[in-house]
């Protein structure tokens with residue numbers, strides 16, 4: 407290989423790297439333009455996606471529904487969504503997935519159990535055991551974080567079913583904490599309002615270290 411060829415191959419490598427770098431930046435710009443093209447301006451509630459902390463909609467207090475509202479298709483459709491504003495419930499498949507992530511010891515200490523699908527319209531909460539327990543909690547509207555949150559051990563939730571009939575549910579442990587979490591949403595409160603602040607944690611902090619900070623934290627796990 408002549409000196410000229412070495413020089414040329416080095417130049418080719420440099421130009422290739424510059425080409426890749428330029429196109430990577432272009433790709434980022436393209437992705438930004440593409441996103442702005444399809445989602446040009448903020449949409450308005452009600453949303454089909456889960457809003458994130460900072461969105462004023464999460465601070466609104468839910469209004470009570472009257473009997474006529476309950477029959478509307480819109481409300482019946484809400485039963486199929488998570489974190490709806492006017493109803494409060496546990497989702498069996500969601501709670502089952504979370505439940506299986508924990509060891510039997512943790513499940514026992516946190517009084518965890520799989521929670522059946524529940525719908526409460528105009529729910530009201532009554533504390534039936536004022537003892538407080540403090541366990542880690544996360545929220546779909548505070549994605550990527552968790553913190554210890556003190557909650558009452560046992561509560562009674564009453565309200566109307568999706569068909570408009572009175573229903574009640576006496577719960578303790580994990581289910582009671584979920585009910586309090588969801589009831590807080592209806593009042594425009596988030597767990598960050600009452601969390602033990604020093605325990606606020608990024609759920610992938612260790613991955614950040616393992617990758618030297620070169621990590622893309624997806625907004626959605628899907």
Ligand SMILES: [Zn+2]
Nearest residue numbers: 544545546547
């Ligand atoms: Zn939440």
